Amino acid sequence: MSQSISTQEISRTHPAKTYNKNWQKVKAAIEGYLYLLPSLIILTIFVFIPIVTSFKLSLTRIAPFGNKTIDVGFGNYTRLFSDPDYLNSLKVSLLFTLSTVPTGLILAVTLAIALSYPLKRLSWFHRLLIFVPIVISSAVTGVLFKWIYHPVVGYLNYLLSLIGIQGPNWLSSKDWALISVAMAVVWRQLGFNVIIALAGIQNIDGTYYEAAKVDGANLWHRVRHITLPLLSPTLFFLFLINVINSLQTFGEINILTEGGPGGATNTMLYSIYYDAFVGTPFRGYASAQAYLLFILILIMSFLQFKGFGKKVHYQ
Amino acid sequence: MSASPLQTAKRKIHWGDVSLQLFLIGVGLLVAMPIFLAIFTSFKLPDDVTNYPPTLLPEVWTVENYITAWTSTPFWRFFANSLIQTGVIVFFQVFLSILAAYAFSVLEFPGRDLLFYVILASLMVPFQLTFIPNFLTISRWGKEVHEALGPNTYFALTIPFLASAFGIFLLRQFFLTIPKDLHDSAKIDGASNWRFLWQILVPLSKGSISAFGIFSFLSAWSQYLWPLVITDEETMRTIQIAVRFFLFDQERGADWGAVMASAVIALLPTLLIFLVAQRQLVKGIAMTGLKG
Numbered sequence: 001m002s003q004s005i006s007t008q009e010i011s012r013t014h015p016a017k018t019y020n021k022n023w024q025k026v027k028a029a030i031e032g033y034l035y036l037l038p039s040l041i042i043l044t045i046f047v048f049i050p051i052v053t054s055f056k057l058s059l060t061r062i063a064p065f066g067n068k069t070i071d072v073g074f075g076n077y078t079r080l081f082s083d084p085d086y087l088n089s090l091k092v093s094l095l096f097t098l099s100t101v102p103t104g105l106i107l108a109v110t111l112a113i114a115l116s117y118p119l120k121r122l123s124w125f126h127r128l129l130i131f132v133p134i135v136i137s138s139a140v141t142g143v144l145f146k147w148i149y150h151p152v153v154g155y156l157n158y159l160l161s162l163i164g165i166q167g168p169n170w171l172s173s174k175d176w177a178l179i180s181v182a183m184a185v186v187w188r189q190l191g192f193n194v195i196i197a198l199a200g201i202q203n204i205d206g207t208y209y210e211a212a213k214v215d216g217a218n219l220w221h222r223v224r225h226i227t228l229p230l231l232s233p234t235l236f237f238l239f240l241i242n243v244i245n246s247l248q249t250f251g252e253i254n255i256l257t258e259g260g261p262g263g264a265t266n267t268m269l270y271s272i273y274y275d276a277f278v279g280t281p282f283r284g285y286a287s288a289q290a291y292l293l294f295i296l297i298l299i300m301s302f303l304q305f306k307g308f309g310k311k312v313h314y315q
Numbered sequence: 316m317s318a319s320p321l322q323t324a325k326r327k328i329h330w331g332d333v334s335l336q337l338f339l340i341g342v343g344l345l346v347a348m349p350i351f352l353a354i355f356t357s358f359k360l361p362d363d364v365t366n367y368p369p370t371l372l373p374e375v376w377t378v379e380n381y382i383t384a385w386t387s388t389p390f391w392r393f394f395a396n397s398l399i400q401t402g403v404i405v406f407f408q409v410f411l412s413i414l415a416a417y418a419f420s421v422l423e424f425p426g427r428d429l430l431f432y433v434i435l436a437s438l439m440v441p442f443q444l445t446f447i448p449n450f451l452t453i454s455r456w457g458k459e460v461h462e463a464l465g466p467n468t469y470f471a472l473t474i475p476f477l478a479s480a481f482g483i484f485l486l487r488q489f490f491l492t493i494p495k496d497l498h499d500s501a502k503i504d505g506a507s508n509w510r511f512l513w514q515i516l517v518p519l520s521k522g523s524i525s526a527f528g529i530f531s532f533l534s535a536w537s538q539y540l541w542p543l544v545i546t547d548e549e550t551m552r553t554i555q556i557a558v559r560f561f562l563f564d565q566e567r568g569a570d571w572g573a574v575m576a577s578a579v580i581a582l583l584p585t586l587l588i589f590l591v592a593q594r595q596l597v598k599g600i601a602m603t604g605l606k607g
Contacts, residue, residue: 031508032424039415039434042478047437050448057448114339116319119332122340128590129343131597132350135585137537139555143562143578144349147356147571153365155352190346192600199601201319209320222320237604248443251539255559269443276447277544287447294444301439 054294058287069284076288086289088263089271092178096267097246099182100189104242105235107186108193113223115194116201134191138251145184146171146256177257177264184252189245193238200234201227240304244297268293350582357381357575364572380572384561384580387573392550393557394580396472397536400553403473404535409528412482417512419483420490421498431487437480442540449475450544467551472542476535482527485603489523490516526599529592533585554581 058076060069080086111130115123136144148156149170157167170180208226217225228235250269253259259266259274266274268289276286321335344351352371356364357380359373364380384390418424419431450466453474457465464470493516501511517524542553558581561573589596 028422029424032418032422032427035414035418035422036430039411039478039483040430042411042474043434043437043480045452046449046475047440047445050445050452051440053448053451054444057451111342113320114335114342117321117335118319119335119339122336126339126343127597128593129347130339131593132347132586132589134596134600135533135589136350136582137539137555137585139537139539139558140578140582141349143558143574144353146562147575148349148352150571153367153369155369158367158369187346187349195597195600196604219320227320241604244441248441251555254539254543255562272443272447273540273544276450283447283451290444290447294441297441297443298439305439 054287054290057284058291059284061282061284072284076285077292079285080288080292085263085266086271089266089268089289092264092266093247093268095178096182096249096265097243099179100185100246100249101239101242103182104186104189104193105238107190108197108238109228109231109235111190111194112197112201113227115198130194131191133188134195136188138188138249139255141184141188142252142255145180145187145252149180149256171257172261174261174264177261181249181252181256181265184256185246185249188252189242193242196234196238197231200231204230237304240300244300244304247293247297247300350586353575353578353582357572357579359572361570361572364575380576381580383570383573384576388557388560389550390557390577390580393552393554396469396551397554397581399469400472400538400542401532401535403469404476405528405531407473407477408479408482408531408535409524411478412486412527413512413517413524415478415483416486416490417508417516419487421495421511421516422508434480434483438484445475446541446544449541453545466545467548471545472551472553475541476538479531482531485527486520486523489520493519522595526595529588529596530599532588536585557581 059071059073061072061076062068063070115126115130119126133141148154151157151167151169151172154167154170156170160167168176170176204227208230209222212222212226247267248269249267250273253265253267253270254273257265259270272286272289272293275282275289321331355372358376358378359380360375360377361379361383363370363374415434419427453464453466453471457468457471462468497515498511501515506514537555538553539555542556546552546556554577558574558577561570561577564570
């Protein structure tokens with residue numbers, strides 16, 4: 001108390017000290033900004049400004065002759081919705097999400113339940129084998145599965161032949177190409193999904209199961225009435241992040257099918273890449289597509305961030 | 316205490332344990348099988364690779380496919396490119412994230428929290444939106460400023476990724492758990508902010524920093540879309556792109572032995588990291604819900 005009075009007195013009587021204090025504050029602020037500056041510069045140039053330039057770009061197209069850029073307003077956007085190729089890519093992305101996300105989540109929860117049991121032996125070994133895809137890149141995943149799907153000497157068709165089924169030519173069949181890519185992506189995502197689901201399951205209070213046992217609940221009842229409801233924040237989080245991942249899939253498609261056959265695996269992102277970088281570049285048109293994809297992903301990540309607090313709360 | 320819906324009342328015979336063991340070993344081998352197949356195939360004789368019916372193990376083990384992969388393209392160059400690209404990204408992401416996280420947790424200045432939310436918001440902007448403008452920016456710098464800032468350079472491969480909002484967020488959360496008294500008493504002892512950061516805070520945060528370093532390494536090494544569009548000279552391709560060379564060989568068709576050898580070389584560094592740091596990696600993913 002007496003100290004604060006004396007400081008006040010001093011600052012009243014010695015204006016130089018106040019000046020000094022303010023200067024300290026300015027110095028501290030400058031120092032703080034300097035620490036942030038490198039990150040801020042990079043993020044501004046390569047993340048924040050592109051949000052704007054990408055939008056501007058989406059309102060233009062290149063004139064057929066020469067390098068002149070023409071302003072077309074929302075022309076690219078309106079054109080998208082009458083472009084059968086783009087409508088097809090919307091459909092493909094939807095189908096792709098529908099074939100990766102539920103499969104991935106069901107597999108992840110099943111395996112996480114199996115791994116949650118405290119086995120005395122080998123549990124490190126099971127985890128090692130099931131988690132390992134998390135470190136495999138999308139390009140390598142594409143290559144590994146291209147070999148498995150090989151129409152003549154591939155392991156998948158060989159195994160099918162053992163049970164008397166003649167396997168299709170997975171990657172060049174319009175009916176099977178998308179599912180083939182989806183299986184590769186489910187594989188790459190599996191480790192991540194199981195890790196998150198397992199962490200969620202292990203955070204459930206063991207006394208719930210004790211109580212259920214007293215009531216004579218069987219395994220299915222325990223999973224259905226305890227595990228799944230209490231896991232729902234985790235499942236919601238996994239659902240969103242898997243939808244986002246499926247919309248961002250690129251490497252596997254590029255290596256396995258290049259968007260083919262006949263557009264069967266031409267997702268929204270692959271269509272953006274194709275229009276912007278393969279053959280004659282239509283970067284304005286591609287940017288309009290990128291913006292629509294951005295809005296879609298933005299909605300998902302917004303929901304994810306809103307739910308994130310809940311997830312942390314559960315831990 | 317860890318909980319599992321599989322836990323049942325006292326059991327005398329552990330048949331449940333036995334069948335669960337068998338189930339998990341079966342599933343585990345199935346999941347890891349694509350990697351085993353690639354490794355085994357890569358060691359087969361080039362002529363045996365496409366034999367039918369396909370065998371699991373090589374009849375004769377040989378490194379011929381590796382020699383083909385290593386010598387018929389500048390493969391060491393792709394590998395070196397990936398190492399340089401990944402090394403630069405990891406170094407800067409870790410270094411710059413430490414600096415920014417420090418500012419956001421320990422230092423005090425006006426506008427700090429607002430700036431933090433701005434950086435956090437950048438996590439919501441997907442690379443799929445920014446890669447076209449970024450490609451145009453780099454191409455323009457290459458033409459208008461200097462070739463060294465243009466496509467087909469290490470600069471172009473790395474510059475958009477040198478800062479990481481994820482890393483800043485992760486390290487800030489950890490720095491916040493360190494008692495403020497520590498900083499105050501260091502200041503009284505006359506230590507500058509800079510010295511406090513490197514001599515006290517960073518050594519205390521080794522675990523978090525190395526966890527982020529691993530994330531950063533994995534995602535940088537695995538990059539595909541950006542290296543694919545920003546390089547078109549063969550000598551600047553990264554290893555992830557290089558796996559395409561034997562796959563899409565126009566003249567001879569795919570050389571599967573060499574394809575698998577190059578895939579194994581491409582996955583080896585991340586696989587080693589996984590084997591060494593599996594626990595840390597899994598803990599990091601479970602804690603943050605993110606892969607970096």
